[in-house]
Amino acid sequence: xxxxxxxxxxxxxxxxxxxxxxxxxxxxxxxxxxxxxxxxxxxxxxxxxxxxxxxxxxxxxxxxxxxxxxxxxxxxxxxxxxxxxxxxxxxxxxxxxxxxxxxxxxxxxxxxxx
Amino acid sequence: xxxxxxxxxxxxxxxxxxxxxxxxxxxxxxxxxxxxxxxxxxxxxxxxxxxxxxxxxxxxxxxxxxxxxxxxxxxxxxxxxxxxxxxxxxxxxxxxxxxxxxxxxxxxxxxx
Numbered sequence: 001x002x003x004x005x006x007x008x009x010x011x012x013x014x015x016x017x018x019x020x021x022x023x024x025x026x027x028x029x030x031x032x033x034x035x036x037x038x039x040x041x042x043x044x045x046x047x048x049x050x051x052x053x054x055x056x057x058x059x060x061x062x063x064x065x066x067x068x069x070x071x072x073x074x075x076x077x078x079x080x081x082x083x084x085x086x087x088x089x090x091x092x093x094x095x096x097x098x099x100x101x102x103x104x105x106x107x108x109x110x111x112x113x114x
Numbered sequence: 115x116x117x118x119x120x121x122x123x124x125x126x127x128x129x130x131x132x133x134x135x136x137x138x139x140x141x142x143x144x145x146x147x148x149x150x151x152x153x154x155x156x157x158x159x160x161x162x163x164x165x166x167x168x169x170x171x172x173x174x175x176x177x178x179x180x181x182x183x184x185x186x187x188x189x190x191x192x193x194x195x196x197x198x199x200x201x202x203x204x205x206x207x208x209x210x211x212x213x214x215x216x217x218x219x220x221x222x223x224x225x226x
Binding site for chain 1: 180
């Protein structure tokens with residue numbers, strides 16, 4: 001069985017500050033890991049994904065995430081927050097043997113202070 | 115213009131009524147998925163379909179039904195048996211051999 005835990009339902013950062021969103025996963029087999037972003041009343045947009053290549057993954061809008069197997073983590077970071085980063089972020093995991101069904105974390109809402 | 119179209123965007127329903135949410139895609143993707151989103155709970159899988167005329171239950175299928183008669187379409191019916199249907203519903207697709215889901219813009223259902 002697979003599952004995801006996102007630590008912190010709400011994160012507030014100043015514009016220009018580091019954004020760090022935490023995600024831990026459990027999976028019985030090597031996983032695929034994803035970060036998605038959602039703006040109000042919209043669907044989800046893929047930020048980045050890990051599929052067993054490089055452990056440091058770069059995504060869109062300056063975000064990146066590092067896969068750490070020993071810590072079962074896939075934390076998302078961005079060095080300098082922009083006002084447009086205000087949104088809800090979801091970490092998700094899928095196992096390669098289960099039809100690519102995604103299991104999502106509860107989400108982290110990011111607010112950016114001017 | 116390729117993509118996923120979900121309709122209606124907003125829907126109100128009285129208790130005891132069935133309602134059908136539409137999901138249409140022109141991406142030529144084989145797999146389609148329905149997720150339900152509630153505040154603070156992330157997304158939960160309702161049903162998914164890997165191929166036409168076949169579909170499987172997800173984690174919260176009770177009170178929902180689907181059909182997959184065409185590759186392009188995967189409608190979701192929320193029946194009166196669903197005890198708490200007010201939620202945001204998201205349809206997603208996946209291309210053959212791909213490991214990424216593409217999401218539609220969602221449909222918000224409110225039961226009055």
